[in-house]
Amino acid sequence: MVLEHYISDLLYRYNCVVVPGFGAFLTQKTTARINQDTNTFFAPSKSVAFNGQLISNDGLLVSYVSESEKISFEDALSNIEERVKWWKYILKEESSLTLKNIGLLTTNAEGKILFQPASEPNYLTSSFGLSNFNSIPVTREVLKEEVEAMEEKIPFVISPERRENNGFRPYLKYAAILLLAFSTGVTGYRIYQQQRSNEQVVRQDAQEYVTKQIQKATFFDIAPLELPTVTVAAKTNVVPANEKGEMHHIVAGAFRIKANADRKIEELQEKGFDAAYFGTNAYGLHVVTYASYANATDALRALRVIKRTQSKDAWLLSKK
Known part of the structure; x- marks a missing residue:
């Protein structure tokens, strides 16, 4: 070994x-x-x-x-x-x-x-x-130091210039300002619409991911082969839910496909468990139980045995 x-x-x-x-x-x-x-x-x-x-x-x-x-x-x-x-x-x-x-x-x-x-x-x-x-390290050039070195060697002289008024029309200046404001507004609106579209795509992707994760959710044991048969508790503790107030169910797993849940029930029944189909949960998964008990103490005792010998993922569901 x-x-x-x-x-x-x-x-x-x-x-x-x-x-x-x-x-x-x-x-x-x-x-x-x-x-x-x-x-x-x-x-x-x-x-x-x-x-x-x-x-x-x-x-x-x-x-x-x-x-x-x-x-x-x-x-x-x-x-x-x-x-x-x-x-x-x-x-x-x-x-x-x-x-x-x-x-x-x-x-x-x-x-x-x-x-x-x-x-x-x-x-x-x-x-x-x-x-x-x-990864190859990135070498970054310090351009500021190069520009300062160039300024020391070649000084820049800015001389004032006089603009000659050759028939310049003042209203063209205002028209250019209005055109610039309009183009800026259109660009900002397009950016806003693009951001809203991106947010909707992200929400949709997140919702699809959560849905897939819920559909995949299932409880399973890690056994690569068949487990030894273990008798958990006397079946006399099992009573119908409509005859007593609160029932305690030991959950064996939840399956997206009903046929898989039925096979799990047959497998557990062959091992001696009083397995049954509990129904579907809030996520639409088909729940299978090892057994159900009216007495909470008996249910907890059986759960400890199952977690130790069958599956550590088994858990207890108490419901009226």
Whole structure:
């Protein structure tokens, strides 16, 4: 089992991945930056750090390994513990451990673990496809200094001139002023209309983007393969909503296409859940539930089990 491969997968989606008994790998978003010395532009990314104090098992890594390897939760935990023992042995004997696509771990004289993150890959999914690049520095000429140097060598002399009045008509001057004012007004009106048109285009684009994001919205689990069947709660807690006041529904997902929601219901029912079709939400998405409960305590207990063993994206919807 290549444990670092599963850690790398989770770092794309989570900011903290805990390796039980070893430590936690943390990510933090960094903005785009430029190296002034080399003129290198760096895209936004996630910087990876290591904290050896966070060793408690939160179930994320173990569940992912269990789902990927198609083994039980206990076997996955046992395999991880064996791998951690090997990592500690390598650090003790060789003082360094390289985890592919994650970084280099070393121990100092005091026995503390130091971490040097790998330069690749970039775990920020929004920066996918963006790479670092170098730019040629721009050389700007200081024209003011050149003009001052020319003035010192070639002085400019402005001599007054007398305008001769050769039949000049004063009203032409006023006509020219009116024409200039009119042309200025027309130009300003055109600029105003162009700005309004641009604002309308921007609003339309923003509305289309929000609509697309809403249509894409869905809840899903990260399981690459089928999950083990887990019995959550007795179905005797499930009562129709019209017989009691408030019902508590554990939501499994929301789908834009009704056929996908039906397939999700069949999949959950095969695993032993009392899955059902809840209806459509305010965004027109079809909501599917794991189960429904009249008792809030039972619903919360079932939700904790589902989030630990099935999907961390499950959530509770209480509605009368």
